[in-house]
Each structure stands twice: as C-alpha cells, then as structure tokens.
Amino acid sequence: MRLLFLVLLVLVVLIQYPLWLGKGGWFKVWDLQKQIVERHETNEGLRARNAALEAEVRNLETGVGAIEERARNELGMMREGEVFVQIVPPNSPAANSPAVNSPSSNNATANNPKPNNPRPNR
Numbered sequence: 001m002r003l004l005f006l007v008l009l010v011l012v013v014l015i016q017y018p019l020w021l022g023k024g025g026w027f028k029v030w031d032l033q034k035q036i037v038e039r040h041e042t043n044e045g046l047r048a049r050n051a052a053l054e055a056e057v058r059n060l061e062t063g064v065g066a067i068e069e070r071a072r073n074e075l076g077m078m079r080e081g082e083v084f085v086q087i088v089p090p091n092s093p094a095a096n097s098p099a100v101n102s103p104s105s106n107n108a109t110a111n112n113p114k115p116n117n118p119r120p121n122r
Contacts, residue, residue, distance in 0.1 A: 020026050059066040071077040078084055088094050 018025060056066070060070075
C-alpha cells in the first residue's frame, strides 16, 4: 500500500510539473500577462504623443501663428521693422566684455593689448 501511494504521488508531481513550470505553465502565463500590461501602458503613452504630433502638424498646415512662432524661436527670424533686443544677465561673460562691432572697442584693443578690467584687484 505504501508503494502504491508513493507511485501515485510521483505521478501527480510529474503531471503537475508542466502545469506550473513547463512551457506554457502558470508562471509563464503570469509573466506574459505582466508584459501585456506594460505594453498597453507604453502604447497609451505613444498614442498620446502621436495625437500631440498630429495636432501640431494640423496647426502648422492651417495656422500662420504656429509657423511664425517656429520661425522666431528656431530660426531667429523677425518681421520687417522689428527691433531685436537681447537682455544679458549682469554676471555673464558677455556683459563684461566690450561690444564686438563697436568702434571704440577696436581702438582700445589696438592701443592697449591688455583688456580693461572694470573690477579693482583685491
């Protein structure tokens, strides 16, 4: 009787192995379900991105404002008659250096090889 019980137990374990650990078993199914959920989340993000790109394309095809905004921001273009003003922060290196096209800066560098330092040495 004991031998019959062991044989049946071994058969049950052999039958259960493919169900839990084999190809197409429960662990594999759970892993695939997790991957499906991750892919759905990725797809939703990509759908939102595509919708935004489609809206931008429609706006560029039909609207003049979007084209003008792109030309100003990306290409640095201006309308005729506009004046370009650039505000430089006071501590930036460009604020401390003389203007490039200024005639006074050209004369100052020609006469004095060392640049003027507006800050006194301490």
